Amino acid sequence: MNYIPLTEKENKEMLKSIGIKDASELFSVIPSSSRIPALKLPKGMSEQRLVSTLEAMAKKNASLKDYACFRGAGIYDHFIPALVEEIVNRSEFSTAYTPYQPEASQGTLQAIFEYQSLICELTGMDVSNASLYDGSSAMAEAALLAVRATSRKKILVSSASHPEYRQVLRTYLQGTDIEVVEISSKNGFTSLDDARHKLGNDTAAVILQSPNFFGTIEELSSFRALSREYGALLALSVNPISLGALKSPGEIGADIAFGEGQPLGNHTGAGGVTFGFLSVKKELSWKIPGRIVGQTVDSNGRRGFVLTLQSREQHIRRERATSNICTNAALNALAGCVYLAGWGKNGIKNLALANFAKSRYAYERIIRIPGFSPAFEGQQFFNEFAVKTTKDISHLNKKLFAEKIIGPLALSGFYPEMADCALFCVTENRTKSEIDKMAEILERA
């Protein structure tokens, strides 16, 4: 294949216009010792062969279209309405660049403005950016934002927040003098006592996730009060769909809300591409990382949209920018926008309640199976919960997989002390019969 729309004849005419005989002259500036005769790669393929080659690879994977998924832990199998896919596949959106020329990019810009509005409504915050790469980098950006805003150098993060997010947070900060301290967890909750012990006047932010990695809904108001006492910001990582039912970060009094946007109309896609969302209180608006779209008027007084507050950004401030981010995840945020817009006020609530009802049913069903019990007595959860079992979890998962089910996540991978615990996720995509079938296999195993 090649996608070059020029003929030999046209190329010759162009060479003539340039005033050279051979195109190779244009490469003569490259030291000849570094030129290569040919790449050691296979020959190109026809479109037909390309498709069959990649289809063969795709078939070697177990797709959630064929397997019922009870695994969550940061990436969730939700239903994606057809309209969402249709819109993000429109090439007018997908093949545009970052909207540097606003007059020729009003579609992208207005969609991002709507996205920001929806995220602010959902999280109860004042200002949202246009998206970040994913939930993990959003945690790192939230930490850096808190450091900028407070001029303090210590970050407290809950050990019950996503382990990969914490890994990314540490990676991001390894070149700086910012200290990351973890707050221990107990009974599936972040320990308030430990937080009190570790919090000081040098703390820039307390970062919590709710529902946390174990699925537990944290008791956030005490953390709000505690962080205020020390002048630290409260940054909350939230599951956006849970906000159809759970109190928003804004209502709780958080300063920063962030999280993984994948549940909002994006495929699980092996964990990516997704998008990260980040929204803040008004006071922090000039400190926020990444692109932001604002409403304005054109020279005829008509409403229009532009990238704004740009003097925060790398293309202007260079090494003193609020972040190095340039390309974000605009198209995935667009999916989030179409998704949230379609659910609307009542739909998002009903969707959240469907998740809750189905996971509650699965929970009751599983903990009654001999050899299974709640990992945390009386755990309050949204669509994920932890179960303790006397059985071998990897054996259970093999049995389930053989019956076309992706079973729960063994928590031992991230929490070695929880070797007998498994994390189940049940979204609206799971049916009663799938839940029953899974439970029956667990019973037999």
Add this chain to the structure above:
Amino acid sequence: MEKLLNEISHEGLSGYSVPEIDVPHENIEKYIHKEALRSSEPELPQVSEPELRRHFTRLSHRNYSLTTHFYPLGSCTMKYNPPVNDKLSQLPGFADLHPYQDEESLQGLLELLYGLERSLCEITGMDAFTLQPAAGAHGEFTGLLIIHAYFKAKGEARTKIIVPDSAHGTNPASAALAGFEIIPVKSKADGCLDLELIEKTLNKDIAAIMLTVPNTLGVFEKEILKISEIAHKNGSLLYYDGANLNAILGNARPGDFGFDIMHVNPHKTFSTPHGGGGPGSGPVGVKKHLEEFLPVPKIEKKEFGYKLHYNIPKSIGRVRSFFGNVPVLIKAYAYILALGAEGLRNVSEQAVLNANYLLSILKKELPAPAGDRCMHEFVLSAKPCAEKGVRALDIAKRLLDYGYYAPTIYFPLIVEEAMMVEPTETESKDELDKFASVFAKILKEAADNPATVKNTPTTTPVSRLNEVEAARKPILKWADAPK
């Protein structure tokens, strides 16, 4: 004007149908503490699906895009995005995978990612790649953390990075985020480095030099081998910003120039669509001596299949959750497979030929400060027009009227009234000719009657927008707008 969602909202409507709840309905308040529950629903708009579809489709019509317009945005390599690649990335066997599935059930994906890593090594002359970074700037940041880790392991405290003043803003921003101090160096008029100045600036504090080759003026760095030699003699590393890789693809490799570490931008060089601002991806390649610092996990090919390897003690750690931007990587690999060795080489040859052809015409209209030849892109200076009151910005806006997206303007910073044009290899000669004649026409308009160029655009959905008021009195969501 397209109304906003909140303006077409009607109480009681919803776009999507709530899934059947085939389990007993539960009262959430029975199980979750009231204090943790919302007191009222979020005020999301209430719009029916037919209205929503029309709304977003109309919005899409308010965009210039690569499938509808020539998009000569310099440094962004807006080349054709083959739809087959989108389709392949959306196969259920790729798009509907859970990242925590067992490796055995992800073998096809791991095979693909491994194949992409090996291909990128061959294309760039590097020894190992990570696919985890989510964008070019994220790749730069990853690379700089690797540089940081490398010197730390060697017990050397090198704290500074040399960045030429012609570099993209992300270079210094990424280096600062990684904890380095930036030493900006002036480049020469053609954007190339001043060898003497580099020699003078190098000392034992310098961890690396970050370079874009060809540079942002579209000029190949003639002294690259010499720079590599003196940098390495000083114990410093050489970082390659892959933004302009399209210029040398298949003809030369950063690894062979002496670069130790680099990132590539699949959404530029390897044709993955940019999505109106993302997603991108930023794979990072390194030479052998830096391999042990790459992020975890690493994909390894074993006798019985592919494995994820986590235990790499000197690794900088994770830079993104899960695997990275998988669909982007799938599209990039599909592109590489489709083109093959020869096709990739043709890309750079045609891209450079197209750019030089367009330059050969446009240099008659405006000065090209970097000279008569370029690689894949070139920079013009609209200074002569600006002196008469028509700025690069005005010319850019007028181009929109004629159905072209504008070149990158006011970058690189070292050229006054810069207009950076990158036609790419996927534009036809007809399109280049038409663009050149429109460009000449606009300059004539500017000379004859500046007002026709200054009060533009006029054919776009909105005319010139007030960016000052947007920043002074920010309206960043529906609720901020004055009633």
Add this chain to the structure above:
Amino acid sequence: MNVPKELRYMKSHEWAKQEGGKVRVGISDHAQHEITDVVHVELPAVGKKVEQGQPCAVVESVKSAFDIYAPVSGTVVEVNDALSSSPELVNQSPYEKGFFLVIEASNQAEWEKLLPAQDYEKLIG
């Protein structure tokens, strides 16, 4: 360009005004004109220690950001909060309503290093 005689200036275009031990700081008429429309001003916290010639604030237009350097060393005792909602004051009234901050000077000798109006006028030609 308006260059009030009673003020002192820096080469980097800040003005300074003696107010009995305290020094009021802003940017010159020339500077606001060059920056064009000011859209945001980043000010330090009251109580912050600053040093002569070191950055103490940032002034931003749509597509640029410039450091503002402290004309004298000391402690910031007042900042112009009005600029956060009305950054245009810097353009409209650079010497009055558009001031940036007030520094309690710690070293009066530094004052003499600042440019008198006539020298600054020469500088900006």
